[in-house]
Amino acid sequence: MVVSSSNTTTITPQGAPNRRNTELVLLAFAVLVPVFAYANVGLAIDGSLPAGMLGYGLGLGAMALVAHLVVRKFAPYADPILLPIATLLNGLGLVLIWRLDQSKYLARLGQGEGTSNQLMWSCLGIAFFVGVLVLLKDHRILQRYTYISMVVALILLAAPAFFPARAQSFGAKIWIYIGPFSIQPGEFAKIIIAIFFAGYLMVKRDALALASRRFMGLYLPRGRDLGPILAVWALSILILVFETDLGTSLLFFGLFVVMLYVATERTSWIVFGLLMSAAGAAFVASFEPHVQQRITAWLHPMDIFLPEDQRPAGLISDQSAQSLFSFGSGGVLGSGLGQGHSELIGFAAKSDFILATVGEELGLAGMMAVLLLYALLVQRGMRTALAARDPFGKLLAVGLSSAFALQVFIVAGGVMNLIPLTGMTMPFLAQGGSSVITNWSLVAILLKISDTARRPAPAPAPTTDAEPTQVVRL
Numbered sequence: 401m402v403v404s405s406s407n408t409t410t411i412t413p414q415g416a417p418n419r420r421n422t423e424l425v426l427l428a429f430a431v432l433v434p435v436f437a438y439a440n441v442g443l444a445i446d447g448s449l450p451a452g453m454l455g456y457g458l459g460l461g462a463m464a465l466v467a468h469l470v471v472r473k474f475a476p477y478a479d480p481i482l483l484p485i486a487t488l489l490n491g492l493g494l495v496l497i498w499r500l501d502q503s504k505y506l507a508r509l510g511q512g513e514g515t516s517n518q519l520m521w522s523c524l525g526i527a528f529f530v531g532v533l534v535l536l537k538d539h540r541i542l543q544r545y546t547y548i549s550m551v552v553a554l555i556l557l558a559a560p561a562f563f564p565a566r567a568q569s570f571g572a573k574i575w576i577y578i579g580p581f582s583i584q585p586g587e588f589a590k591i592i593i594a595i596f597f598a599g600y601l602m603v604k605r606d607a608l609a610l611a612s613r614r615f616m617g618l619y620l621p622r623g624r625d626l627g628p629i630l631a632v633w634a635l636s637i638l639i640l641v642f643e644t645d646l647g648t649s650l651l652f653f654g655l656f657v658v659m660l661y662v663a664t665e666r667t668s669w670i671v672f673g674l675l676m677s678a679a680g681a682a683f684v685a686s687f688e689p690h691v692q693q694r695i696t697a698w699l700h701p702m703d704i705f706l707p708e709d710q711r712p713a714g715l716i717s718d719q720s721a722q723s724l725f726s727f728g729s730g731g732v733l734g735s736g737l738g739q740g741h742s743e744l745i746g747f748a749a750k751s752d753f754i755l756a757t758v759g760e761e762l763g764l765a766g767m768m769a770v771l772l773l774y775a776l777l778v779q780r781g782m783r784t785a786l787a788a789r790d791p792f793g794k795l796l797a798v799g800l801s802s803a804f805a806l807q808v809f810i811v812a813g814g815v816m817n818l819i820p821l822t823g824m825t826m827p828f829l830a831q832g833g834s835s836v837i838t839n840w841s842l843v844a845i846l847l848k849i850s851d852t853a854r855r856p857a858p859a860p861a862p863t864t865d866a867e868p869t870q871v872v873r874l
Contacts, residue, residue, distance in 0.1 A: 418854075419480040420472045426484035427464045434460060434491030437737055441499045444738030450498075459519065460491050463526045474533045475851035479784060482850070485777045486843045489828035490522055490836070492770070495737075496757050497831050500750050503743035521833035525840035532844035539849045543792045546599030553593040554635075556585035557652070561642045584834040586648040587825075590807075591842055593652065594799035597659045602791045605663040632656045637680045644690040647822030651806050653677055658802045659795060689714065691820075698820040719745050723753050723815055726760035727767075734763030750831040752823060755815045771812070774827070778805045781846050787853035797849050800842050 435457040442450035450456075464487045471478055498515040500506060536542075542549075560576055575582045601608070636653040639645055657673030660666075685691045693714040697704075700712050701720035722745045729735065740760035745753045759767045781801030788794045807827055814821040825832040827839045 418476045420468075420476060423471070423480035423483060424468055426480065427468055427487060430484040430488035431457065431461045431464055431491065433488060434495050437492065437495045438498070440736075441495060441502075441738040444736055445499075445502055456494070460487070460494070463487070463523060467526055467529055470530045470533050471847060475847050477854040477856070478847040478851040479780050479854070481780050482777060482843055482847055485773055485780075486828060486840065489770075489773055489777075490525075490840075493754070493826075493829035493831075494518055494522065496754055496829065497750050499738055499761075500743055500754075500757065502738070503749075505743045506747075506749065517833070518831050518836070521836045524833070525836040528837050529840040529844045532841055533848060536845070536848055539793055539796065539845065539852060540790060542595050542796070543599045543602070546596055549592045549596040549599070553589045553596060556589040556592065557635075557639055557648070558642075559585050560645075582833075584832065586645065587832075587834040587838040589648075590651060590655070590803045591800065591838060591845070594655065594659075594796060594803055597656055598792055598795035598799050601659055601663040601795055608660065608664045608666075608669075633676045633680060636677075637684060641684060641688065644688060645823070646691060646694060646820065647807075647810055647824035649680075650677070650810055650822065651803065651824070653680075654806045655799060655803050658806075659799050662798050663795060693717075694820040694822075698814075698817060701817055719748055719753065720817055720821065722746075723756040724817060726756040727816065730760040730763045730767075732764045734759075734761050734766055737761050751825050752811065752821065752830070753815055754826055754830045755812055758829075770829075771808075774805075774808045777843075778808075780850075784846055784850040784853060788849055789853060793849045793852065797846060800846055804839070804842060 435453065438453050438456055439449050442448060442453065464483075467483055467487070471483060494515060497518050501515050575584055577583075632653060636649040639649045639652065653673070654677070657669060657677075660669045660673075681691075685695055693716065696712050696714045697717060697720045700715060701724060703711050704715055704718040704721055722742075726740065726742045726745070730740070734740075738761070740757060742753070742757040742760050743749050745756060749757065755767070755770075758770055762769075778801050781797055781804065785794045785797035785801065788797055804827060807824055810819070810822050811824050811826045811830075813819040814824075825835040827835060
């Protein structure tokens with residue numbers, strides 16, 4: 401008796417494991433480290449564990465778990481490092497803000513309650529993170545909205561100058577007030593403008609890469625190819641003039657130059673970008689008092705302690721000097737969480753100058769650890785760009801990572817007195833709802849691009865060979 405049977409071979413896609421379990425383990429550490437820091441602050445301040453430590457730990461753990469489950473479902477092959485780093489930075493930021501909330505000096509300034517608001521904004525940031533992962537099926541869909549993104553970004557950037565606001569706060573008009581809440585549209589604009597740059601440069605990069613002549617080792621672009629960079633340069637100058645927002649101007653222009661260089665591989669664009677940014681800054685500083693004050697405070701931070709008749713004109717704040725004192729008193733290992741005096745910086749201690757608290761209470765070692773976390777997040781974003789299979793995804797990942805890196809550099813450089821202060825917030829660490837929501841959305845888009853890049857290719861269709869015959873003798 402001959403019995404015929406067919407043998408079916410199942411072919412599964414071959415590729416790297418999705419690494420979600422690795423992400424879960426790293427998330428556990430990313431939650432435990434801030435909880436330990438929270439306990440350390442309470443013990444340093446009054447010798448007992450904080451009453452809200454359990455609730456803080458459970459809340460941060462719940463946020464991390466929700467984010468992990470959504471990534472596991474909607475981006476299973478995404479990079480396993482990005483989410484834990486963002487969670488750790490956000491958790492440390494909550495601890496530092498709560499530590500500064502305990503300061504009686506800040507309480508007298510009306511700056512004593514910020515932790516509950518920041519926790520609320522962090523939860524909203526996770527909600528946006530989930531929304532991006534669930535609703536954005538494929539990052540390439542964003543390419544369809546290239547020019548719509550440009551219009552939306554311009555509206556967001558210009559809104560603070562025309563939208564009714566309470567006042568021009570702290571020298572820069574960059575907030576819109578809606579009832580008790582304030583929104584900083586420039587934070588949202590950085591993601592939208594990166595989408596526009598990625599879509600535009602993907603189409604125009606061949607034309608922008610052309611060079612008419614070589615001069616002193618540089619390929620000089622043709623005059624008509626200078627149009628885009630001139631337009632962006634002019635727009636950044638207008639932002640600086642009408643809103644006196646030095647940080648957004650630097651971020652906006654620097655992001656375009658970096659993406660232009662990546663798209664064209666022409667060093668000449670970097671040189672032109674640096675020359676034009678220097679020329680624009682010098683031009684605005686020649687007549688804008690707010691920019692002049694920032695430059696004066698950068699060049700002469702300690703002169704604020706001189707008698708008034710001996711101080712440089714325009715030097716009215718001791719924030720830069722107090723920040724340098726904080727870094728200096730921290731030393732290598734720091735004074736310990738809860739045992740510093742960075743609150744003397746004043747109202748900006750929890751926003752612009754929150755890194756000063758890190759430098760004083762965690763020292764040089766803690767500062768380097770925090771900066772390495774930022775560097776690692778940027779590196780994983782750039783690695784995602786290298787792994788992306790489509791040009792738009794590559795440019796978008798580069799743009800988002802570069803925007804994040806530029807903001808960290810601008811804020812850290814200002815706090816450390818390497819460059820003039822800009823008033824921007826440190827991503828994830830500093831108090832600010834717009835910043836937290838934007839940066840969680842940025843991480844979500846990077847995870848979506850990473851998932852597409854790391855996802856195994858579909859298995860080839862099985863070949864239709866003749867079915868083998870199995871002979872059974874009875």
